Amino acid sequence: MRPEHIRDAIAIITIDDAAYPARLRAIFDPPSPLYVRGELRPADESAVAIVGARRATEYGKAVAEHLAGELVRHGMTVVSGMARGIDAAAHRGALAAGGRTIAVLGCGPDVVYPPEHSGLMREIIGQGAVMSEFAAGTEPRPGQFPRRNRIISGLSLGVVVVEGRLDSGALITADAALEQGREVFAVPGRITDPTAGAPHRLVQQGAKLVCSVGDILEELQLPALARPAPEGPPLEGIEALVLAQMDVTPQHVDQLAQRCGRPVAVVSAALTALECKGRVAACPGARYSRRDVTTMMDR
Amino acid sequence: MLAKVRSAAVQGLDAYPIDVEVDVGGGLPAFAIVGLPDTAVQEAKERVRAAIRNSNYEVPARKITVNLAPADVRKEGPAFDLPMAVGILAATEQIRARLDGTVLLGELSLDGGVRPVTGVLSIALAARALGLRGLIVPRDNAAEAALVGELDIYPAASLGEVLRHLEGEAVLSPVRVVPESTDAPELDVDFSEVKGQEQARRAMEIAAAGGHNILMVGPPGAGKTMLARRLPTILPPLSWAEAIDVTRIASVAGTLPPGSSVIRARPFRSPHHTTSAAAMTGGGPLPRPGEVSLAHHGVLFLDELPEFHRDVLEVLRQPLEDGVVTVARVQSTATFPARFMLVAAMNPCPCGHFGDTGRECLCSPAQVARYLTRVSGPLLDRIDLHIEVPRVTTADLTGGSPAEHSTEIRARVMRAREVQRERFEGVIVCNAAMSPKQTRRFCRPDDDGRAFLRAAIERLSLSARAHDRALRLARTIADLDGSAAITATQLAEAVQYRAFDRPLRLLG
Numbered sequence: 013m014r015p016e017h018i019r020d021a022i023a024i025i026t027i028d029d030a031a032y033p034a035r036l037r038a039i040f041d042p043p044s045p046l047y048v049r050g051e052l053r054p055a056d057e058s059a060v061a062i063v064g065a066r067r068a069t070e071y072g073k074a075v076a077e078h079l080a081g082e083l084v085r086h087g088m089t090v091v092s093g094m095a096r097g098i099d100a101a102a103h104r105g106a107l108a109a110g111g112r113t114i115a116v117l118g119c120g121p122d123v124v125y126p127p128e129h130s131g132l133m134r135e136i137i138g139q140g141a142v143m144s145e146f147a148a149g150t151e152p153r154p155g156q157f158p159r160r161n162r163i164i165s166g167l168s169l170g171v172v173v174v175e176g177r178l179d180s181g182a183l184i185t186a187d188a189a190l191e192q193g194r195e196v197f198a199v200p201g202r203i204t205d206p207t208a209g210a211p212h213r214l215v216q217q218g219a220k221l222v223c224s225v226g227d228i229l230e231e232l233q234l235p236a237l238a239r240p241a242p243e244g245p246p247l248e249g250i251e252a253l254v255l256a257q258m259d260v261t262p263q264h265v266d267q268l269a270q271r272c273g274r275p276v277a278v279v280s281a282a283l284t285a286l287e288c289k290g291r292v293a294a295c296p297g298a299r300y301s302r303r304d305v306t307t308m309m310d311r
Numbered sequence: 312m313l314a315k316v317r318s319a320a321v322q323g324l325d326a327y328p329i330d331v332e333v334d335v336g337g338g339l340p341a342f343a344i345v346g347l348p349d350t351a352v353q354e355a356k357e358r359v360r361a362a363i364r365n366s367n368y369e370v371p372a373r374k375i376t377v378n379l380a381p382a383d384v385r386k387e388g389p390a391f392d393l394p395m396a397v398g399i400l401a402a403t404e405q406i407r408a409r410l411d412g413t414v415l416l417g418e419l420s421l422d423g424g425v426r427p428v429t430g431v432l433s434i435a436l437a438a439r440a441l442g443l444r445g446l447i448v449p450r451d452n453a454a455e456a457a458l459v460g461e462l463d464i465y466p467a468a469s470l471g472e473v474l475r476h477l478e479g480e481a482v483l484s485p486v487r488v489v490p491e492s493t494d495a496p497e498l499d500v501d502f503s504e505v506k507g508q509e510q511a512r513r514a515m516e517i518a519a520a521g522g523h524n525i526l527m528v529g530p531p532g533a534g535k536t537m538l539a540r541r542l543p544t545i546l547p548p549l550s551w552a553e554a555i556d557v558t559r560i561a562s563v564a565g566t567l568p569p570g571s572s573v574i575r576a577r578p579f580r581s582p583h584h585t586t587s588a589a590a591m592t593g594g595g596p597l598p599r600p601g602e603v604s605l606a607h608h609g610v611l612f613l614d615e616l617p618e619f620h621r622d623v624l625e626v627l628r629q630p631l632e633d634g635v636v637t638v639a640r641v642q643s644t645a646t647f648p649a650r651f652m653l654v655a656a657m658n659p660c661p662c663g664h665f666g667d668t669g670r671e672c673l674c675s676p677a678q679v680a681r682y683l684t685r686v687s688g689p690l691l692d693r694i695d696l697h698i699e700v701p702r703v704t705t706a707d708l709t710g711g712s713p714a715e716h717s718t719e720i721r722a723r724v725m726r727a728r729e730v731q732r733e734r735f736e737g738v739i740v741c742n743a744a745m746s747p748k749q750t751r752r753f754c755r756p757d758d759d760g761r762a763f764l765r766a767a768i769e770r771l772s773l774s775a776r777a778h779d780r781a782l783r784l785a786r787t788i789a790d791l792d793g794s795a796a797i798t799a800t801q802l803a804e805a806v807q808y809r810a811f812d813r814p815l816r817l818l819g
Contacts, residue, residue: 096676264701266508270509277788278804281800281801284771285763287771288766288771288803290770295666297666297667298807299666
């Protein structure tokens, strides 16, 4: 694979620079120099990391996206690793909410890995920063990713682990967070899900269980803001009926038609309409999930 | 002495007359066939010799020369055995018979029996066009030849019979012409056997109603093949003219079962993905119909679409565009009809389980993307519906409401086809064949529909092409609903069947 080299505007920040993140300077083995694309702001000191499985479930990705959006709404910066799955969902959630997000890479700051994230990377640079301790042109290699995990936790007040198997890199990030004296949070899953292994082990070891963004803010002793009014006009008729039968776990059109007791043609049409309104998301396999996790977590 | 026997051969799908001239004269005993014979024609010598002997006639110990005129066209196959044998016996005056006006065809077995040959229906059609009334054909081909009216078709079982008949003993009686009937054939599969798969069933109905090509994406065991096999059962029954077309192609290709008359069931062809381009289009030194032509008026099912060789998929473009396929070879060029509905199936990724709720997918996103892009744009462009078919759950298999029978679905399909026939006034037959201009003219959404399309283009990032295809599909859905204008709901449903316009949805 040929990396995409974009050598413009990579700032090199050493540990003695004023721009060097103060919180990162405090860890045992701070990286120096840091290669940064985009902009670091003083406000980025209040950051929370969201990490988790690359092969994530729709549930995990929806929760990561939701939590990232909520953290941003409370003025926090979301830090993650720009990997597939949970990491990407966290960045996207922060970007969609118009907030700041920082991606810490395990390769050079000009190398797009995974390659399908080139668009995401551009957005992150525009609305936050991409940073790495590896010089421009460094290819991604397995050993580099555990190293960068200490930077993810080092930049943050706490680390939220959303999904991960028991051999997940998320556990390495959580360990680093504990060594650095940062908080560790875990989002529970179902005990039958292999991706729930890492967060459940962390809960058993004393990590804080997260049911909503309030749980994170409480631990960090930050005030929770009032919930904004639900967006969009209320739905009517078949669209409301279909949406009521849905949740964050995607279901096939046939299943939804069966649950609604309506012909599949009608339900299909309603789903397209709901998708246009941004209320549901299409997933692989003609399956659909609800996008508004907020209301789901209120129930 | 010289004798001339009339016979015929097939080139492409059409037959042309051949004169089998036999001269038996002085010189060293020999048997020569001229007129560009292929190996099967050359080997006729041995069959003819044995068949004559075993029918209690004599092969003269003289120089036998057989000329197949016109001499500049290559001849193939064993159908000239019978005319050659008759010619030799006439030339040696072992029989006294009037030979002009009768066309003879048939392969001989060593004991003098007459075996079936290919292309008899085409030859019968040509004979009628040429004003030749009598046709002596192998018994197993008689029913097929009799489909052409105004001809006396004599079924022959042995050389001896033919000879006695030609001498005026009238041992062969002409086959009665089968009356034109449009009875639908008994179907051995039915849509009611498909459990669950509501969306896929609906998509199949729409595909059948508008003549749209369809691609199914789903994990192994989702029932893609089962669905495809049942598509012919919901298409309108073949008309008489269509049935003759189908029978003729099968006859020339040699796939018509011996003794059978007209084919009434819509063809369903499912070539394996190792099939070569020549087998797909048709080939051979004298081209024969391939899979695309055998699927004429029926369904061509390509399972594991990305596994087909690129050149094989490439040759599908002409038939998908024009409804015919041209096979050009050094010695001849033939054009075969090839108007079929394409039904393709594929896994969503190399391991087959991407987006599957039952099993975990082992492929990387890059592998999935690469797999999906193996279905090239030009081909995908000709496929109006792409749907994702899920694995069927045990609950679907054991419970659920009883599924609809093919006949009920077919009734709706035929109503929709009737609407289309009236609209297009014979210019084209179904919505899938609409040109961009016709799409603009006939696919007018109402106000809500236009508003929906604008929203969909923006929110779901549909391309201009996707927009056109969705309109065409919505036209068919509206025809099924019996509505003149296209509504937002019909458009919204149509967008559901365009999975490949939404790469993000396929990739997750």
